Amino acid sequence: xxxxxxxxxxxxxxxxxxxxxxxxxxxxxxxxxxxxxxxxxxxxxxxxxxxxxxxxxxxxxxxxxxxxxxxxxxxxxxxxxxxxxxxxxxxxxxxxxxxxxxxxxxxxxxxxxxxxxxxxxxxxxxxxxxxxxxxxxxxxxxxxxxxxxxxxxxxxxxxxxxxxxxxxxxxxxxxxxxxxxxxxxxxxxxxxxxxxxxxxxxxxxxxxxxxxxxxxxxxxxxxxx
Numbered sequence: 637x638x639x640x641x642x643x644x645x646x647x648x649x650x651x652x653x654x655x656x657x658x659x660x661x662x663x664x665x666x667x668x669x670x671x672x673x674x675x676x677x678x679x680x681x682x683x684x685x686x687x688x689x690x691x692x693x694x695x696x697x698x699x700x701x702x703x704x705x706x707x708x709x710x711x712x713x714x715x716x717x718x719x720x721x722x723x724x725x726x727x728x729x730x731x732x733x734x735x736x737x738x739x740x741x742x743x744x745x746x747x748x749x750x751x752x753x754x755x756x757x758x759x760x761x762x763x764x765x766x767x768x769x770x771x772x773x774x775x776x777x778x779x780x781x782x783x784x785x786x787x788x789x790x791x792x793x794x795x796x797x798x799x800x801x802x803x804x805x806x807x808x809x810x811x812x813x814x815x816x817x818x819x820x821x822x823x824x825x826x827x828x829x830x831x832x833x834x835x836x837x838x839x840x841x842x843x844x845x846x847x848x849x850x851x852x853x854x855x856x857x858x859x860x861x
Contacts, residue, residue, distance in 0.1 A: 648784065650703040650715070657696040657722060664689040664729050671736045686733050688769055693726045695773065 667686040674682050700719060707715045 650700060653696050653700045657693060660689055660693045661725060664693060668729060668732050683737055688766055690730055690733060691766055691770060692773055697723060697726060
């Protein structure tokens with residue numbers, strides 16, 4: 637039989653159904669091997685158990701048929717082959733069980749009868765029992781699906797909380813950058829003011845020097861007249 641689907645290649649539910657189907661098939665094959673050795677009530681009970689196992693296998697196949705649609709395209713070929721192998725195995729068990737069930741003398745022993753009323757009552761009891769067990773199995777699968785949904789919801793909440801924290805961090809960082817840009821703008825304005833004052837002081841200094849030079853020249857010239 638095929639290995640359990642790797643979690644990286646498909647859904648968690650598909651792998652779970654695949655593993656469960658393997659166990660059901662092993663149990664079904666064991667029951668089918670035991671039936672030929674039994675007769676009467678023991679054989680009837682074994683056939684009922686095999687029928688329930690076969691129904692469970694078919695239900696699991698239905699679930700896998702749905703879940704395999706979630707498998708990535710790159711892995712679908714391998715998954716489809718596994719699924720076909722399971723279908724073939726279950727169909728083989730179904731034919732074998734039908735053959736064993738048709739041997740009514742071995743099934744009922746000395747109480748064998750062709751009375752359709754007896755057969756109908758037996759079938760009704762089988763259907764009632766099978767329906768109850770199918771309901772129990774379906775409830776179990778629903779609980780498992782709910783558990784996985786709850787886990788997924790919790791992961792989603794945690795992810796949203798992390799994203800919220802990251803958003804706040806980004807906002808704080810942005811505020812810090814804007815504040816730093818404000819400081820930079822003020823610093824640039826201050827430097828520009830200082831540069832203007834330095835230029836003004838330089839012009840005043842040059843003017844004073846020129847005036848002093850002119851005065852000195854005027855004094856010197858007046859002495860030699």
